Amino acid sequence: MRSLKVNLDKKTLSSYEIRIGKGILDRMILLIAKNNKAARYVIITDSHVNRLYGQAFLTAFAEAGLNASILEVPAGESSKNISTVMDIAGKLLAAGADRGTVLIALGGGVVGDLTGFIASIYMRSVPYIQVPTTLVGQVDSSIGGKTAVDLPQGKNLLGTFYQPRAVFTDLNFLDTLPENEFNNGLAEIIKYSIIEDEKMLKFLEENMDAVKNRDSGHLLKIIETCCRIKKSIVEIDEREQGLRRILNFGHTLGHALEAVSDYTLSHGEGVALGMIAAARLSVKMHYLPEDEVARVEKVIAGAGLPVKIPASFISDAVIARLKMDKKKKDDVIHFVLIKKIGMPFVNSSVSEKLIGDVLEEMKA
Numbered sequence: 622m623r624s625l626k627v628n629l630d631k632k633t634l635s636s637y638e639i640r641i642g643k644g645i646l647d648r649m650i651l652l653i654a655k656n657n658k659a660a661r662y663v664i665i666t667d668s669h670v671n672r673l674y675g676q677a678f679l680t681a682f683a684e685a686g687l688n689a690s691i692l693e694v695p696a697g698e699s700s701k702n703i704s705t706v707m708d709i710a711g712k713l714l715a716a717g718a719d720r721g722t723v724l725i726a727l728g729g730g731v732v733g734d735l736t737g738f739i740a741s742i743y744m745r746s747v748p749y750i751q752v753p754t755t756l757v758g759q760v761d762s763s764i765g766g767k768t769a770v771d772l773p774q775g776k777n778l779l780g781t782f783y784q785p786r787a788v789f790t791d792l793n794f795l796d797t798l799p800e801n802e803f804n805n806g807l808a809e810i811i812k813y814s815i816i817e818d819e820k821m822l823k824f825l826e827e828n829m830d831a832v833k834n835r836d837s838g839h840l841l842k843i844i845e846t847c848c849r850i851k852k853s854i855v856e857i858d859e860r861e862q863g864l865r866r867i868l869n870f871g872h873t874l875g876h877a878l879e880a881v882s883d884y885t886l887s888h889g890e891g892v893a894l895g896m897i898a899a900a901r902l903s904v905k906m907h908y909l910p911e912d913e914v915a916r917v918e919k920v921i922a923g924a925g926l927p928v929k930i931p932a933s934f935i936s937d938a939v940i941a942r943l944k945m946d947k948k949k950k951d952d953v954i955h956f957v958l959i960k961k962i963g964m965p966f967v968n969s970s971v972s973e974k975l976i977g978d979v980l981e982e983m984k985a
């Protein structure tokens with residue numbers, strides 16, 4: 622089992638370990654019993670993950686003499702809302718959960734964000750532990766303490782920064798992960814390689830087939846590298862005042878494309894197209910040599926992710942969506958562009974005309 626420490630602002634209390642390995646359930650329980658002793662553990666999970674792993678978790682906690690129960694939410698983004706928060710909070714109260722309770726987020730990004738949000742506000746906050754079961758969760762969303770639920774007006778509009786006490790990443794969960802979910806994770810992995818690690822990009826270029834076949838050795842190496850990159854960014858900029866924005870590479874246009882597709886495009890597909898668009902914008906603005914775009918497109922295509930925007934998409938609708946997102950932030954679109962692989966920067970002056978041109982160029 623590998624271990625990485627997230628050191629936050631020299632506050633030892635909010636620093637935590639990310640543990641990564643394959644088949645680490647028993648060791649995870651021992652470590653929780655040792656480092657996060659609690660009178661009660663409540664595992665929050667979704668209907669899919671509960672069916673596959675809920676009982677194994679309850680048994681493992683019980684065998685270690687720990688008092689654990691499960692609360693289930695329906696699988697999918699539709700659970701990430703304030704009524705689910707109210708529902709879970711009511712059930713926590715009914716179960717007698719108090720500030721001596723530790724919540725366990727067992728699931729993907731939705732469960733992680735939702736559980737983190739509840740943990741940050743329930744009885745003015747209780748500790749929580751992330752056990753990510755998706756590749757996106759393992760390389761990205763379980764680390765860094767972003768918690769949120771959606772509002773009807775948009776995603777992640779209610780949330781907090783609230784760090785978990787520990788993250789346990791078990792590669793065994795990837796054995797049951799559907800292909801499209803795995804590809805969502807690959808998009809984030811490609812993102813990390815483009816913004817921060819040319820060596821990992823090369824590794825992906827040379828080993829994509831084995832990675833797609835879920836080779837454990839390769840995945841362990843990749844997941845650890847991504848966690849290392851993410852933790853070092855979060856250590857410097859926990860609250861996304863600056864540097865952390867580079868993690869949004871591909872996400873600005875990606876989110877707009879997802880929304881315009883009415884979420885028929887997956888998050889990974891949106892991010893894949895957003896990364897190509899960001900690379901193309903970087904070329905058009907004379908930051909990046911043109912041949913780097915082909916490299917970005919090739920690795921994305923190799924991962925089974927799209928490189929072309931569906932012809933039916935209306936570029937103006939994508940731009941209108943970008944403007945909506947801009948109003949929700951600080952009235953500026955922060956595009957993450959690149960000067961070369963491993964050298965991202967934030968640019969706030971990308972023109973609408975250039976965005977429109979790139980969207981048209983990328984149409985199938």
Ligand code: GLY
Nearest residue numbers: 761765767865868
């Ligand atoms: N997923 C981007 C971040 O955590 O900042």
